Every structure is written in structure tokens, then in C-alpha cells.
Amino acid sequence: MLEEYGWYMDAIFAEEYDEIHANYHTHGVQENFNHMDFQIVLNMDPEVANDIFFTLIDDINKGKRFEEGKEYSDILEGFKVTFKQYREMGRDVLRVLLPDEDGILPTEENCDEYYKTQLDDYDFDGND
16 A cells, blocks of 8 residues: 555554544655644544545645644535644644534534544553
């Protein structure tokens, strides 16, 4: 995957941590696309996470850059997404913050508590 596409997704399931936080993250984006690697911590279908990463990296290939704190409405159809920088296994990554079913981001007051877990500064380094 790294040779053919320049990146790949690593998936560590929530069952390996605390049953709440997954750790889906990319490798190769920093080195091959000059953009921070990404992370998703929401416990979700890994294929969906991979699809989101694919969309982000496709956008990077088209010249787009993603930044912490900005909202983007063209990643998930009909929903906005934002990013926050975190440390993950000794490196900085941009965590993809996904909205709840009502489209409310975890950075907003009325977001579902389950989706707010994306803001947790969970110690993935201690669980590898």
C-alpha cells in the first residue's frame, strides 16, 4: 500500500484499548504528501475510516490542506468535519473529529456524549 499509494491505514480496535477509543491512523502522509498524518478515534467500521482517509488524501493530491480548528463541509456529504492536533504514538497527527447523527461536532455544546469522546486526550502511547 505504501509503495503503490504512498500511504496506508493502521487499525487498532477499541477492544485493544478501553472499549471506547479506537485508533485508526495513517502512515506515509507526512513523508509522501507533506501533510500531517490523520487519526480517527471513534469506534466505527474500519472501512468507513479508511474511506474518510482516502477522501482526505485525494483532496491533498488536488492541492487542499487541512488545518486544526477549521470546519470543512466537503469531506462527508451533508456534514461538517473539523480537526484537532494530538500526539499519537510519538508523533503529531490531525485527528478527524466527526459529527454526531444530528451533524453536531464534538467541539459544539449539544453534541452527543459518545461523539465527544473524540476530544479525549487518550494515551495511545501507553497501549501499543
